[in-house]
Amino acid sequence: MVHKFKIESAEVEFRRPAISRLRSVTSQVVACMSPNLLLLDLGMAISFSTIAVPDLLNASEGLSLDERQASWFGSVAFLAQPIGALLSGPMVDYCGRKKANFIANLPHVCAWLLMFFCWNLPTLFLANILLGFGTGVMEAPINSYVGEVSEPTIRGALCTLSQLFTSIGVFVMYFLGTVVDWRRAALICLVAPVLSMLLILLVPDTPVWLLVHRREKEALKSLCYLRGWTTPENVREEFDDLVVYSKTLQQCVICQQTNDKMPTDCEHDKMNIIKRLILKFRYVMLCKETLRPLLLVLLYFTFLVMSGLVPTRPNMVNVCGALGMAHDGKNIVLMVGILTLVTSIVTIGFIKIFGKRKLALFAMLGAAISCAALSAYAKKNVPDSVFSYDTDTFPDTKSYVPLVLFYAITIFNGFGVPWVLLGEVFPFRSRATAQGIAAALNYVVTFIATKTFIDLETSTHLWGTYAVYAAFSFLGTIYLYFFLPETEGKSLQEIESYYNGKLKTFADDPVINLFKRFKR
Numbered sequence: 132m133v134h135k136f137k138i139e140s141a142e143v144e145f146r147r148p149a150i151s152r153l154r155s156v157t158s159q160v161v162a163c164m165s166p167n168l169l170l171l172d173l174g175m176a177i178s179f180s181t182i183a184v185p186d187l188l189n190a191s192e193g194l195s196l197d198e199r200q201a202s203w204f205g206s207v208a209f210l211a212q213p214i215g216a217l218l219s220g221p222m223v224d225y226c227g228r229k230k231a232n233f234i235a236n237l238p239h240v241c242a243w244l245l246m247f248f249c250w251n252l253p254t255l256f257l258a259n260i261l262l263g264f265g266t267g268v269m270e271a272p273i274n275s276y277v278g279e280v281s282e283p284t285i286r287g288a289l290c291t292l293s294q295l296f297t298s299i300g301v302f303v304m305y306f307l308g309t310v311v312d313w314r315r316a317a318l319i320c321l322v323a324p325v326l327s328m329l330l331i332l333l334v335p336d337t338p339v340w341l342l343v344h345r346r347e348k349e350a351l352k353s354l355c356y357l358r359g360w361t362t363p364e365n366v367r368e369e370f371d372d373l374v375v376y377s378k379t380l381q382q383c384v385i386c387q388q389t390n391d392k393m394p395t396d397c398e399h400d401k402m403n404i405i406k407r408l409i410l411k412f413r414y415v416m417l418c419k420e421t422l423r424p425l426l427l428v429l430l431y432f433t434f435l436v437m438s439g440l441v442p443t444r445p446n447m448v449n450v451c452g453a454l455g456m457a458h459d460g461k462n463i464v465l466m467v468g469i470l471t472l473v474t475s476i477v478t479i480g481f482i483k484i485f486g487k488r489k490l491a492l493f494a495m496l497g498a499a500i501s502c503a504a505l506s507a508y509a510k511k512n513v514p515d516s517v518f519s520y521d522t523d524t525f526p527d528t529k530s531y532v533p534l535v536l537f538y539a540i541t542i543f544n545g546f547g548v549p550w551v552l553l554g555e556v557f558p559f560r561s562r563a564t565a566q567g568i569a570a571a572l573n574y575v576v577t578f579i580a581t582k583t584f585i586d587l588e589t590s591t592h593l594w595g596t597y598a599v600y601a602a603f604s605f606l607g608t609i610y611l612y613f614f615l616p617e618t619e620g621k622s623l624q625e626i627e628s629y630y631n632g633k634l635k636t637f638a639d640d641p642v643i644n645l646f647k648r649f650k651r
Contacts, residue, residue: 155282155359162280162334162357163289165232166273167296168327172239173269174300175320176262179246180204182308182316187255194255207256208263209578213571215267220564223271227344228279229336231272231563236324238265243324246317258317270553270570271563278554278562279337280357283622287482290551295475302468338370339623342377376624416561420630424556425565427614431491431549432573434607438498439505439600440467440544442580453519453593454509454533455526463534467541474545486619487548491611494546499604501539502597508533509594519588549573555618558627 184204187196196204215238223231242261249255274290281289300323307316335341335353342350350373354366363370416422436442443450447467448460456463481490517524557565587596618626 151359155361156285158357158359159281159285159289160292163277163292165327165331165334166276167292168323168330169232169235169269169273170294170296171300171303172236172320172323172327173266174297174302175304175323176208176239176242176266176300178301178304179262179313179317179320180208180259182304183313186313194249194252196252200252204256204259208259208266209574211260211263212267212574215264216270216567216571216574217267218567219268219271219570220567222268223275223563223567227336228272228276228340229331229334232276232331233328235265235269235272236328238262238268239324240321240328243317243321247314247321267567267571267574271566274550274554274566275563276337278623279339282358283620283625285483286555287487287548287551287619288479290554291475291479291482291548294550295472295479298468298472298475302472305465305468338373339377342373347374372624416564418561418631420558420627421561421565423630424552425569428549428553428556428569429572430610431547431552431607431615432569433576434495434603434610435544435547435549436573436576436580437600437603438495438544438547438607439502439540439597439604440498441577442584442600444581449519449522450593451534451537452522452525453517454505454513454537455529456534456537457529457531458534463537466538470538470541471545474542478546478548481546482548482551482619486617487551488611488615488617488619490546491548491615492608494543494548495604495608495611497543497546498540499601499608501536501543502601502604505533505536505540506594506597506601508536509592509597513593515592517593519593520585552618555621555623556626556630558630 184196187194187204189195189197219231219235222234226234238261242258242265245254245258245261249258277289278286304316304320307319311319335349335356338350338354338357341347341353351363351366351370354370354373355361355363358366358369447464451458451460451463458466478490485493512528512530513526517526553566553569584596587599591599616626616629621629
């Protein structure tokens with residue numbers, strides 16, 4: 132007798148274990164290494180003239196610069212940066228984030244090679260112009276890529292990590308200046324852009340850019356890579372949210388702004404191309420979700436630049452002597468670099484603990500108090516006859532008070548986070564272009580600040596100069612208090628929705644809440 136057994140098959144759902152947090156973060160750090168090397172290269176480029184000018188100024192043999200030529204050599208790269216920054220946005224939108232990061236290295240590859248082989252002053256200046264242009268071109272690719280590949284919970288830390296590489300680049304250049312001449316330093320610097328180009332080939336483009344261009348399979352593969360080299364099942368929820376978000380970005384922006392409901396057939400692709408471009412510019416760049424964060428970032432950059440450290444940098448050694456600081460000016464400059472590097476590292480942890488809003492307010496207020504204290508010290512202890520551009524007028528009395536206050540200004544400036552905000556506050560459609568505009572205007576403001584330092588000192592002496600910087604810092608603190616939202620832990624979609632709504636703040640701030648109650 133044969134017994135038949137019917138085995139009921141039970142449907143069992145097997146779930147892959149969730150990917151570890153360490154692995155997820157590691158994959159995003161790896162993806163950001165190519166942009167980080169770009170910033171390392173940027174740090175070396177902006178500090179190259181510091182090591183080159185002493186060797187070139189009135190050199191007895193080879194290439195030689197007189198005082199006027201040396202002044203132009205130190206500033207011409209700075210003037211070229213806004214041009215590159217303005218071009219970087221359209222390049223990123225057209226080529227994509229990944230390809231743009233690759234292309235952004237090319238100007239510096241040419242610049243470092245030309246700097247090494249330069250045979251006369253025109254080629255020397257052309258190489259420096261290329262360095263400035265390439266520095267500007269880097270802005271939008273770096274900020275767009277890092278902002279879009281990272282999770283909201285670690286985006287701030289990754290953007291701050293990117294800033295750290297700029298500080299490392301400055302230190303590398305200063306170190307090279309002590310061991311090799313400027314030509315060999317330029318050749319060594321070539322390693323950074325070449326390595327960045329190789330690394331960007333190994334990482335994917337951003338998922339949201341791929342989705343907007345209807346490349347869903349590549350976008351899913353990219354997200355799996357960026358979340359710890361995992362499987363589609365573990366990123367399905369985030370991917371579905373990105374798909375929904377990308378669908379709105381694929382729609383005609385003119386239809387979205389001019390119709391309550393999206394029409395089934397869009398006729399705007401058939402209209403005059405110039406008229407269509409003007410309308411797209413109006414609805415993409417002049418909308419409140421672009422203009423509001425753009426105004427915020429521009430004002431933040433302005434207040435931070437004018438908070439004391441940046442305008443002083445070109446003449447820092449002499450300013451230290453004019454204020455009667457206890458140590459040698461060159462040693463103080465080196466210490467400023469060390470403090471900037473350390474502050475960049477500390478900021479990574481502080482953003483995670485305190486958020487960007489509190490850190491920005493703390494930094495701006497600290498800079499304001501430090502500048503005001505340095506101004507008061509100079510008013511009381513530094514004679515009006517002292518002029519930082521004339522070493523014969525420097526006081527003989529030395530003190531640690533201005534030294535400590537100047538170091539405090541350096542530290543508080545290091546805690547500023549405008550470059551972190553630049554990678555996350557703009558909507559996708561205008562992100563690259565708005566980042567390029569913001570970076571370009573920041574360079575313009577920085578150029579104006581550094582060029583007007585001598586005029587401020589001539590008119591108001593050192594104490595008045597730092598009083599002006601203190602005033603800018605106090606105004607910046609007030610502005611940021613009322614208009615800077617907390618973006619830490621917020622998704623890019625949440626930030627975009629915030630700026631698209633009524634003007635408000637993410638922060639649960641007691642004073643702002645008090646104003647809201649009075650308004651009710």
